[in-house]
Amino acid sequence: MILNMDGTKPIYLQISEWLEREILNRNFESDQKIYSQYQLAEMFTINPATAAKGLTLLVEENILYKKRGLGMFVASNAKEIITNKRKNQTLKRLVVEIVMEAERLDVSKEELIQMIRDVKTGEAGE
Incomplete structure (x- = not known):
């Protein structure tokens, strides 16, 4: 995925939507660990704080959950939440x-x- 740095949609939202698509596409399954904010920052060449904001948004929506000291994981009903x-x-x-x-x-x-x-x-027909 390529982020649109010049667009009107904030980068943290683009990150959260990308992660949602990855979950919908079954690239991440329930209870699977996902990328850290630092991994996302490196992947997309963005500030780790911006990546963290995208992850936090998904935690607030109960799509991801935190395990202290271990990272972020996909919630068991994440796909259903995203779909709805x-x-x-x-x-x-x-x-x-x-x-x-x-x-x-x-x-x-x-x-x-x-x-x-x-x-x-x-x-x-087109």
Whole structure:
């Protein structure tokens, strides 16, 4: 992953979202130790405090937990928490944007649903 240093999204959020993707992609399983703030800082050439902020965010969301003196570990229900969070925030926001754009373009509900079906079945034309 390459961080967008010039973007508007804070780097610590990019780190936490990257770790979430790694968990969703099963690169980290429940109760598995994850990278330390220093490992993340070295991997992405960032300040360890910035990496720590990303990790702390995931601890606050109960996606990670700390074992004193051992590091950070993936919570047993991390994947479920991430999935629910992304459904309720990211996906919902995207759906609202799509529906609003469809309304501006006079795309009917049926057309929009068919477009979604086509994308899911791989039949969508670019």
